Amino acid sequence: MKVAVLGSGIIGTATAWWLSQAGHEVVVIDREPGPGQETSRANGCQISVSYAEPWANPQAPLRLLRWLTQKNAPLSFKPQFDLRQWAWGLAFLRECLPGRLAPNIRAMVAMAEYSLGTLKSMRAELGIEYNHLERGILNFYRDNEEFDASQKAADVMRDFGVDRRIVGPDEIVQIEPALEPVRGSIVGGDYTAEDESGDIYLFTVALAERARQAGVQFRYSTQVNRLVAAGGQVQEAEVINPDGLFDSVTADAYVAALGCWTPNLVSPLGVPCRVYPAKGYSATFDIIDESSAPMVSLTDSAHKVVYSRLGNQLRMAGVAELGGYSRALNTIRCENMSGLARDLFPTALDFDNVQYWSGLRPSTPSNVPLIGRTRVSNLYLNTGHGTLGWTMGVGSGRALADIISGKTPEPVFPFLG
Template identity: 50%
Template sequence: MHILVMGAGVVGVTTAWYLRKAGHDVTVVDRQALAGVETSYANGGQISVSHAEPWANPSAPLKVLKWLARPDAPLLFKPRLDPYQWRWALAFLKECTTARSAHNIRQMVNLGTYSRSCLQAVRKDAGIEYDHLEKGILHFYTNPAEFEAALEPARIMRELGCDRQVIDRNRAVELEPALAPVRDRIAGGTYTPEDESGDARRFTQNLAARCAEAGVEFRYGTEVLGFDHARDRILGVNILKDGHHETLRADSYVLSLGSFSAILARKLGIFLNIYPAKGYSITVPVKDEAAAFKVSLTDDEYKLVFSRLGDRIRVAGTAELNGYSRELNPTRCRAIVRRSAEIMPDAARWDEAEFWTGLRPATPSNVPYIGKSHYGNLFLNTGHGTLGWTHSCGSAAAITDIICGRRPEVDFAFSGL
């Protein structure tokens, strides 16, 4: 079967890998000149099953209200005359109950645990390097209330098989000595030893090269405009490349265009409640090896993640719900640098930070769309929010099973099933 994958980010490329391994002919289309140069370009770098507490939780509405007037807030909602933004926001509020939050944690932990094992298999099978570290992820809290609020989600995750251990400040510094400068400010932490970190862009581009070697066709510089369709079938994808219009035809199609999936799906009458959450990151050179961390870190109060990528440090986080603009906000950039330097002043050359922003495809629940659509030969693998890197391999394995008529191995509420 010939399958066309729309999107060459980490989700699209892993999908192509699994589909090709299953014996299908695969074509990948993407408007960029290379794989992994939009949302996968400079993300937080964590394979974080432990980062499964959704943004929509019982404490979120009050926090969002408090943050409305703060331009450097971890989650910034900037109201627009956009019905899709408000529809997303109302659905977000409905997901903030205790019951819905627990349900969504289950979905994300199950998918994350499965995906992490899939990633390890892909890494071995493809033989690729991407500055990966297998030293776990340590969440630390400098606000006692935030630490207390994390205990129940951590308990739920442990029940679901995610070994998220609750630790005190001394154990946190023992695991990661780079936190010593703020030891007295740490209220507590959690540690998940099986979580990993790595460079998502390097992973995506190296895996794309392996895909191409295996026979996957990549059509870069190709913008998807719409579809030819009849009744319940997609007949082709209308594209624009080098100023020329063309229709690409295949037997089946996979939509993995991140935040832009929602815009394209609406042309088919499919509503995907995905809205772009603009995230920021900085990449800086290591200054002092002794002061730089090795264990990947999460600063939960400020919603920042820290990953070590060889001789570089990546700090990423915050979310801005403000449409599709990718313009850098200097205030939010400075806030990341300021907090990072405060936590680990000698770890990096913070004044040499390289700034980046990308649009993460967020659903109100943080649970992605994976599965069948209303069209018999159109499949969804999109809406992964901040966990696209974490969930990519598991999502790809699952959508391949669905396309092949098999039931996926992971317990997850698949779209259309």
């Protein structure tokens, strides 16, 4: 069967790889000049099974109200004249109901664990180098009330088998000595040794090359305009080639993996896709003092930012702005991130040459991604992974390839269709 995969981030590239391994003819189409150029380009790089929990929880509405008046709030809502944004927001509030937390966590953990196992097997088989570290993720807290509240979600995850171990300030510093200077401000934390980190962009580029060698065709700098459907099926994808001329791509099946732009493509066909962009920021620093730089991937819960070691660099990422499709950098946000990093690691990093970046995370109200078949018989979705595209990416691609191939995917997950 010929399958057209629309999008070449980690989600689309992994889907293409696993489809090719199942014996399908695959063509990947992306408007960018290469793979992984958008949300997969410079994110936080954590593979965080232990923190595969939704933003939507019973405490979220009150926190959002508090954050509305803060310029540097970790999650901000900027109202737009956009019905999709308001519909997404109302759906988000529904997902904050107490009865929704456990099923959402169950689904996210199931896919995240499956994806981590898939990644490990791919790493062993393909030998891809991407600055990965298997040192776990350490989440530290500076406020007792927040620490206690966080353990409610952590307890649910422990019930699902996630070993998210509570640790005190002394053990936190033992796990990551670079936090010794701020030991006095830390009240506690939790640590999961099985989690990993690594450069998603390096992995995506390398996997795309392996897929190309396996026969997958990549058509870059090619814009997908629309899907033309008739008789309950997609007949073709209308595209604009790099030379500016219109063209069409025909296939037996189509996978929409275009991140937060997926609704624009599938909604005209009557396919529901409640995905909205949550803009996130990252800052990448060169390390100038190895002795005071962290090696363990960290989450600063008070400020909702993460830190991951990538070779001789440290990647910091966080913030979520629900305010449209602009990727414009907010100077205040950028300066605030540098200030937070300086407070933690004042001598470790080169603060004069910071690489700032922003990306649009494709987020569902529940944070559970949309994976599976749609009401259009040969159209499939693989989108809505939010902050967990790297955590769930390769597993999502493998599971969808199984669905398209007529097999039952391994993880217990609420697949579409």
